Structure formats: C-alpha cells, structure tokens
Amino acid sequence: MHYNLTQKILAQHLVEGQLKTGEEIGIKIDQTLTQDSTGTMAYLQLEAMGIDRVKTRRSVAYIDHNTLQTGYENADDHKYIGTVAKKYGIYFSKPGNGICHQVNLERFAVPGDTLLGSDSHTPTAGAIGSLAIGAGGLDVAAAMAGYPYYITVPKVVNVELKGRLQPWVTAKDIILELLRRLGVKGGVGKIFEYTGEGVKTLSVPERATITNMGAELGATTSIFPSDRITYQFMKAQGRENEWRELKADEDARYDEKITINLSELVPMVALPHSPDNVQPVENVKGMKVDQVAIGSCTNSSYKDLMRVGEILKDKTVHPDVSLVIAPGSKQVLTMLAENGTLANLIAAGARILESACGPCIGMGQAPANGAVSVRTFNRNFKGRCGTTSAEVILASPEIAAATALKGKLADPRELGKMPDIFEPKYYKINDNLIIPPAEDGEKVEIVRGPNIKPVPLAKKMEDVLEGKVLLKAGDNITTDHIMPSTAKLLPLRSNIPALAEYCLTPVDENFPHKAKEAKGGIIVGGENYGQGSSREHAALAPLYLGIKAVIAKSFARIHRANLINFGILPLTFENEEDYNDINEDDILFIEGLKEGLKEGNFTLQNKTQNRVIPVKCDLSQRQLKVIFEGGLLNYIKKTSGGVANA
Numbered sequence: 297m298h299y300n301l302t303q304k305i306l307a308q309h310l311v312e313g314q315l316k317t318g319e320e321i322g323i324k325i326d327q328t329l330t331q332d333s334t335g336t337m338a339y340l341q342l343e344a345m346g347i348d349r350v351k352t353r354r355s356v357a358y359i360d361h362n363t364l365q366t367g368y369e370n371a372d373d374h375k376y377i378g379t380v381a382k383k384y385g386i387y388f389s390k391p392g393n394g395i396c397h398q399v400n401l402e403r404f405a406v407p408g409d410t411l412l413g414s415d416s417h418t419p420t421a422g423a424i425g426s427l428a429i430g431a432g433g434l435d436v437a438a439a440m441a442g443y444p445y446y447i448t449v450p451k452v453v454n455v456e457l458k459g460r461l462q463p464w465v466t467a468k469d470i471i472l473e474l475l476r477r478l479g480v481k482g483g484v485g486k487i488f489e490y491t492g493e494g495v496k497t498l499s500v501p502e503r504a505t506i507t508n509m510g511a512e513l514g515a516t517t518s519i520f521p522s523d524r525i526t527y528q529f530m531k532a533q534g535r536e537n538e539w540r541e542l543k544a545d546e547d548a549r550y551d552e553k554i555t556i557n558l559s560e561l562v563p564m565v566a567l568p569h570s571p572d573n574v575q576p577v578e579n580v581k582g583m584k585v586d587q588v589a590i591g592s593c594t595n596s597s598y599k600d601l602m603r604v605g606e607i608l609k610d611k612t613v614h615p616d617v618s619l620v621i622a623p624g625s626k627q628v629l630t631m632l633a634e635n636g637t638l639a640n641l642i643a644a645g646a647r648i649l650e651s652a653c654g655p656c657i658g659m660g661q662a663p664a665n666g667a668v669s670v671r672t673f674n675r676n677f678k679g680r681c682g683t684t685s686a687e688v689i690l691a692s693p694e695i696a697a698a699t700a701l702k703g704k705l706a707d708p709r710e711l712g713k714m715p716d717i718f719e720p721k722y723y724k725i726n727d728n729l730i731i732p733p734a735e736d737g738e739k740v741e742i743v744r745g746p747n748i749k750p751v752p753l754a755k756k757m758e759d760v761l762e763g764k765v766l767l768k769a770g771d772n773i774t775t776d777h778i779m780p781s782t783a784k785l786l787p788l789r790s791n792i793p794a795l796a797e798y799c800l801t802p803v804d805e806n807f808p809h810k811a812k813e814a815k816g817g818i819i820v821g822g823e824n825y826g827q828g829s830s831r832e833h834a835a836l837a838p839l840y841l842g843i844k845a846v847i848a849k850s851f852a853r854i855h856r857a858n859l860i861n862f863g864i865l866p867l868t869f870e871n872e873e874d875y876n877d878i879n880e881d882d883i884l885f886i887e888g889l890k891e892g893l894k895e896g897n898f899t900l901q902n903k904t905q906n907r908v909i910p911v912k913c914d915l916s917q918r919q920l921k922v923i924f925e926g927g928l929l930n931y932i933k934k935t936s937g938g939v940a941n942a
C-alpha cells in the first residue's frame with residue numbers, strides 16, 4: 297500500500313494495459329465535457345460512430361466560447377449542439393450559464409471520477425479530486441461512444457505545499473511559481489499531485505486556479521485530494537452526496553518531488569508572450585497599462601470577484617484604463633448581483649461582460665494597437681487577444697484590480713490590509729440554464745446550419761512519403777499559431793475548408809497558399825510543437841491542406857494525439873541537431889514507412905541536401921493501426937461497422 301492518488305484512480309478505471317510509467321493504457325471515462333468551439337466537430341464525429349445514446353455516466357455540452365454571434369454561425373452551432381445533446385443523452389449548458397470549467401466544478405465534477413473534456417483546461421476539475429484530462433474532440437466523442445481513453449501512463453510528480461500564503465499572495469502565484477521553475481514544457485508526460493499541510497489552507501476554487509493553469513506546464517493533469525474542504529464546497533453546492541474522501545497513501549511513491557513553501561511566495565506576473573515568463577510584480581511594477589481584464593476559467597470564481605469588488609468599492613478605475621470583467625458563471629454573477637458587489641463594480645467603472653470565455657480567446661475586447669493588457673487569464677501567447685501588437689501580462693485578480701485603479705502595473709501589497717473574503721456557506725443554486733436530455737432521443741431532430749461542413753478524413757497511409765517542407769518553425773509553436781482563434785475566425789470552427797485559409801498564417805501568411813500549390817507537404821517544428829489548446833482544428837486544417845507529417849524536436853501531448861487521430865505522422869528527430877539540416881522547400885522522402893513505423897525508428901532522405909536523417913515515431917500497437925487506417929474515425933469504422941464520414 298504505497299499508492300499515490302493518481303495510481304488509485306487509474307487502477308479503478310483501468311480496462312486495458314498495465315499501469316507502468318510510459319506504457320499505453322486504456323481507461324474508462326465516467327464523465328465528458330465539450331464546449332462549443334470544439335463541440336461541433338466532436339459531435340459530428342459522435343454522430344458518425346453510429347450509437348443511439350452516450351455510454352458515459354454524465355456528459356455535458358457547454359456553450360461558452362463562441363457567444364458573440366456577429367453572424368448566424370455561432371447561433372447555428374448552438375442549435376446543432378443543443379439538438380445533438382438532447383438526442384444523445386447529454387446535458388446542455390446554455391450560453392449565459394458560464395464557462396465550462398467553472399460550471400463543471402460547481403455542478404458536475406465528482407471526486408474519483410475520470411473526466412475527459414475537449415478543452416485543454418479540463419484538468420480544472422482536479423481541484424475536486426477528479427482525474428480530469430483534456431483531449432481532442434474525436435477522443436471525447438469516442439469516450440462518449442463507450443470506447444476507453446488511451447493514454448501513456450505519465451510520471452506522477454508530488455508537489456508538496458508547506459506553510460500558508462501571505463496576504464495579497466494567491467493561488468495564481470503558486471502556479472506561476474511552478475511555471476517559473478519548470479517552464480511551459482516542464483510538465484509534459486507528467487501528472488502533478490498536490491499534498492502537504494498547505495493544501496488545507498486552499499479552498500476548492502483556489503485549488504482550481506492551480507489545476508487549471510497546470511495545463512500551461514504541458515501537464516497531463518493536476519489533482520488535489522478530496523478532503524473536508526472539498527466536502528464543504530460540495531455541500532455548499534448541494535452536492536455533498538457525491539463527495540467521497542480521497543487521498544494518497546501515507547507512504548505513497550512518486551516519480552519526482554517538488555516542494556513549495558507558500559509563506560515565501562510573493563505576488564507574481566507572467567510577462568509577454570509566454571505563461572512561464574514569470575517575475576515578481578515588484579520588479580516590473582509601474583509599467584503603463586491600457587486594459588485590465590478579469591475573468592476566464594482560471595480566476596473568475598465568487599471569491600476572486602468578491603475580492604475585486606472590495607478593492608474597487610467606492611473608488612474609480614484610472615481614466616486611461618478600460619476594465620472588463622466576465623464572471624465565471626451565472627451562479628457567480630447572481631451572487632454578486634444579490635449581495636451588491638456587482639453594483640460596486642459597475643460604480644467603479646467596470647464594463648461587465650457575460651459569463652463566458654470572451655476576451656480570453658479573443659472574442660471581443662481586443663486591446664488597442666501596442667496596448668498593455670493585464671489579464672487574470674492563463675495564456676498570453678502573441679496575438680491571442682486579437683491584437684498582434686498588444687502585450688498581455690497574466691496576473692491574479694488582486695494585481696489586476698490594483699492595476700485598474702493605478703493605471704500602472706501595481707503591487708497589491710501597497711493597497712494596505714487585504715479584505716477577508718470567505719467561501720459562502722451556501723452557493724446560489726439555480727440550474728435552469730442546464731437543459732436535460734430527452735428521455736427518448738429517437739424523435740429529436742438534429743438542426744444543422746449551412747456553416748457546418750463535414751469533418752475531413754485522411755486516406756489509408758501509403759508506404760512511401762514524399763513532400764516539400766512548407767514551413768520550418770521554431771520552438772514552442774502554439775495551437776494559436778497553427779489555427780488562430782479570434783472573433784473573426786471562431787465562427788468558422790465548424791467549417792474546416794474556410795478555416796484552413798488561416799492555418800499557420802501567424803507564422804507565415806502564405807502558408808495556406810503554399811500548401812495548396814504544392815498539393816500538401818511536410819511541416820518542420822522545434823521543441824514543444826503544438827502547445828496550448830486541445831483544438832483538433834490544428835490537425836484538421838493541416839490535414840485539409842494535405843500535410844502528411846510534422847517533424848519536430850518534441851510535441852505537446854494533446855496535439856500529438858490529435859495528429860495521430862487524423863492520420864498525420866508526428867515524427868521526432870533522433871538527433872536534435874538534424875533540425876539544422878532541413879530548410880524550407882527541401883524535398884523529403886521516406887520509403888518503407890510501415891515497417892519503419894513498426895520498428896519505431898527509420899531514416900528520411902533530404903533529397904535537396906542529399907542527406908539522410910534518422911527520425912523516431914514511438915507509436916503503440918493501437919496507434920499504429922489507427923495511423924495505418926488514416927485516423928481514428930476510419931479505424932473505428934473498420935472495427936465497429938460505424939459510418940465514418942459525418
């Protein structure tokens with residue numbers, strides 16, 4: 297008996313394989329979540345799997361990303377998802393109900409459950425003790441259809457929290473400290489499990505800020521034990537009957553250990569353009585700020601916004617600052633409205649947005665040209681806010697509120713005594729925006745708008761691959777580079793042919809044109825290629841443009857899985873220096889591909905430079921079959937008789 301919590305939950309859900317680090321296992325998924333910008337694709341794929349009703353215990357479809365509705369596209373997608381949900385046995389969280397991860401924590405997440413979500417911040421539910429993993433929409437659809445979710449058993453890192461946070465230092469600073477120490481790829485292939493006396497000092501929403509932003513480490517997920525604090529939170533949500541205690545054994549074994557002394561932390565920020573560019577705010581304060589945005593799945597809980605309300609009470613936002621606030625959920629917004637905090641925020645000059653992702657994904661509130669925007673969000677990749685020249689700084693709500701008053705990046709410790717905010721004994725429960733599915737879905741008709749186009753599918757893999765290098769990219773290319781998402785492009789999430797016109801344009805604006813002209817080809821990347829979101833559009837658009845392989849120094853977990861799911865080869869260099877031996881426009885050639893893939897390593901020829909380059913591709917037996925078949929949907933069709941084109 298020396299199991300850590302991760303091992304316990306994985307063991308309870310194991311349906312295939314052996315629980316050994318580095319091995320591929322299949323686990324049973326209890327719950328799923330989708331959101332609207334990944335949801336249409338996920339549900340088109342679910343429809344293609346030919347089932348009548350989802351096999352999961354609880355599946356929820358949220359509308360929270362694409363809520364601007366500048367044309368009919370978003371609203372059509374909402375209708376499509378709503379009707380699919382009704383038909384297939386899925387709860388439907390209507391627009392206005394809040395951001396998926398916040399609502400999921402409040403109303404659905406259960407300790408000890410596995411949750412698979414088509415959003416990279418699904419691990420937020422780890423705050424409640426759920427093993428929650430982000431994945432591409434196709435993997436989530438497969439889980440809804442009753443297939444196991446396949447994952448390489450990650451290393452488990454024990455993060456021991458000691459001591460207690462000082463006033464004005466917050467949960468955001470704990471995760472920023474980890475990002476400062478480990479960087480944006482420091483968590484790849486790892487699960488972060490929190491223990492130690494410091495855990496008891498953190499409420500569930502505070503824990504959620506940490507598990508949420510664990511995604512920025514590249515981690516598979518993050519998890520807290522389920523303890524008395526979890527019980528109180530679930531009781532306050534009227535869900536104590538779903539609580540159970542969960543913790544690691546006293547002598548649990550871990551692959552790695554990190555200790556953080558909470559008492560020593562200071563308020564911190566992540567400077568442009570990466571969440572790991574972390575500095576104590578004290579070192580960088582005084583910078584002129586144009587916009588402050590408070591919200592997102594990281595920091596928009598009741599407690600976060602109550603603290604902001606107290607800081608802004610009876611004061612006025614600096615004349616040069618635009619302050620926008622998007623409360624995380626209808627529950628949070630209702631409670632702020634009822635206790636008068638909303639009035640204080642409005643009086644101080646805040647612009648109140650609906651409970652949705654909003655500016656976090658560039659859905660409105662793009663900053664001015666060259667502006668500095670301080671945001672309580674989790675990602676500050678260049679251009680993600682909708683303005684390429686803007687500089688986004690990530691910070692706690694406390695730093696954001698202090699900054700909004702001062703007009704300059706501010707250290708909240710200068711505000712004097714920190715207002716005490718306590719978790720409410722009871723949260724306001726009103727689930728009237730959560731529509732339950734039909735008892736009998738058979739008669740429900742699915743409504744499909746004209747912008748919803750079929751999911752592209754790859755062909756069976758051939759034994760010879762030849763292609764031109766269409767792009768040679770550097771390190772840390774994000775999915776926001778590969779398939780940018782702004783207010784202009786998000787309405788096209790259901791329309792891959794239209795979306796593909798913007799594929800990789802932040803790196804090379806000619807990329808789609810080049811790819812079409814060459815009738816497809818190969819992409820070369822540096823380290824951590826595809827970090828960030830779970831959007832499978834970052835694989836679907838390249839597939840549509842004829843990309844056959846991506847060769848990189850290393851890949852982010854979800855993006856690599858998405859490439860395999862859509863039949864694109866994710867190759868890595870045997871020797872990283874060989875990256876230097878490939879240039880844009882070189883012609884690369886591989887023969888004997890199938891045999892090479894079975895062995896895991898083979899060579900590719902750079903015909904242009906007359907060089908031979910050894911490459912690797914570690915695929916499990918299952919992944920091999922998937923990639924040979926041209927992707928997971930084709931494979932499911934072949935093995936189950938489902939209809940594989942939506």
Ligand code: MIC
Binds near residue numbers: 414781
């Ligand atoms: C994000 O934060 O980047 C998103 C938008 O929530 C994505 C999902 C998407 O691209 O639709 C994510 O994190 O997976």
Ligand code: SF4
Binds near residue numbers: 361395415653657674
């Ligand atoms: Fe929404 Fe932003 Fe959270 Fe993604 S990170 S789910 S866009 S709030």
